[in-house]
Amino acid sequence: xxxxxxxxxxxxxxxxxxxxxxxxxxxxxxxxxxxxxxxxxxxxxxxxxxxxxxxxxxxxxxxxxxxxxxxxxxxxxxxxxxxxxxxxxxxxxxxxxxxxxxxxxxxxxxxxxxxxxxxxxxxxxxxxxxxxxxxxxxxxxxxxxxxxxxxxxxxxxxxxxxxxxx
Amino acid sequence: xxxxxxxxxxxxxxxxxxxxxxxxxxxxxxxxxxxxxxxxxxxxxxxxxxxxxxxxxxxxxxxxxxxxxxxxxxxxxxxxxxxxxxxxxxxxxxxxxxxxxxxxxxxxxxxxxxxxxxxxxxxxxxxxxxxxxxxxxxxxxxxxxxxxxxxx
Numbered sequence: 355x356x357x358x359x360x361x362x363x364x365x366x367x368x369x370x371x372x373x374x375x376x377x378x379x380x381x382x383x384x385x386x387x388x389x390x391x392x393x394x395x396x397x398x399x400x401x402x403x404x405x406x407x408x409x410x411x412x413x414x415x416x417x418x419x420x421x422x423x424x425x426x427x428x429x430x431x432x433x434x435x436x437x438x439x440x441x442x443x444x445x446x447x448x449x450x451x452x453x454x455x456x457x458x459x460x461x462x463x464x465x466x467x468x469x470x471x472x473x474x475x476x477x478x479x480x481x482x483x484x485x486x487x488x489x490x491x492x493x494x495x496x497x498x499x500x501x502x503x504x505x506x507x508x509x510x511x512x513x514x515x516x517x518x519x520x
Numbered sequence: 521x522x523x524x525x526x527x528x529x530x531x532x533x534x535x536x537x538x539x540x541x542x543x544x545x546x547x548x549x550x551x552x553x554x555x556x557x558x559x560x561x562x563x564x565x566x567x568x569x570x571x572x573x574x575x576x577x578x579x580x581x582x583x584x585x586x587x588x589x590x591x592x593x594x595x596x597x598x599x600x601x602x603x604x605x606x607x608x609x610x611x612x613x614x615x616x617x618x619x620x621x622x623x624x625x626x627x628x629x630x631x632x633x634x635x636x637x638x639x640x641x642x643x644x645x646x647x648x649x650x651x652x653x654x655x656x657x658x659x660x661x662x663x664x665x666x667x668x669x670x671x672x
Contacts, residue, residue: 363615370607371599378597388603392610403619410623456595473591479556494552501590
């Protein structure tokens with residue numbers, strides 16, 4: 355099916371892998387990640403009626419593509435904000451997943467989100483700013499700190515001077 | 521879960537750490553340029569500097585390698601088929617939301633309009649076909665053709 359003919363249903367089906375893996379990166383438990391994704395999508399559908407209606411009805415290919423980008427970052431934003439609230443509530447109860455020994459999950463939720471969006475899903479800074487609701491320098495700072503922290507967790511206590519100053 | 525560390529990151533960091541103190545001042549900016557390729561493409565000054573400065577070239581290479589290493593070692597979970605199926609089943613409930621109902625009603629109304637138009641067109645055509653002037657014309661034409669065929 356052509357990209358221009360797709361509705362939200364087809365879009366979600368096609369991007370379910372990315373959405374679920376992003377949810378899992380924020381809440382490292384498969385069941386929690388599944389519930390997080392479904393709840394975030396429900397909130398998104400309830401709050402973005404106009405966007406959904408326009409996305410479903412527009413037939414202009416250019417408009418459809420730009421709406422698809424807006425849709426993508428709006429869904430990710432809903433997932434991130436819900437995960438941020440939920441991770442605080444679940445901090446003590448979230449059972450460590452068998453794979454959470456991975457040092458990546460020792461990072462803060464915003465660092466994980468930025469690293470994942472930037473490196474795995476190739477979002478640009480303006481989209482990440484929208485998702486996190488933070489300004490560009492703050493996002494760049496989180497990204498840089500995330501990388502440095504990740505490197506430290508790999509076993510290095512300090513980084514070269516030029517890398518610290520990024 | 522795809523989380524295999526393909527290279528020992530410590531070796532990479534040790535290599536970066538060996539960088540001498542007096543590195544080029546532009547090297548500090550390179551991280552942002554690597555992160556935002558658009559800025560890099562548009563920054564002619566930096567591109568020109570990079571062609572000349574071996575220090576920056578090396579820093580850029582190291583940064584790219586380091587970021588690449590980070591990228592490869594961020595775990596990415598694979599969505600299993602049964603979980604995908606579960607999510608798809610749950611999503612069916614989502615499509616019952618009012619916004620989708622109004623969309624479905626709109627589509628149904630559009631379809632009804634198209635059907636009404638087609639129905640009227642067919643009716644008009646049949647009505648025209650059996651109208652007295654057309655029947656008379658047809659009969660007249662048939663007589664002319666028959667006469668022509670009969671006498672020729």
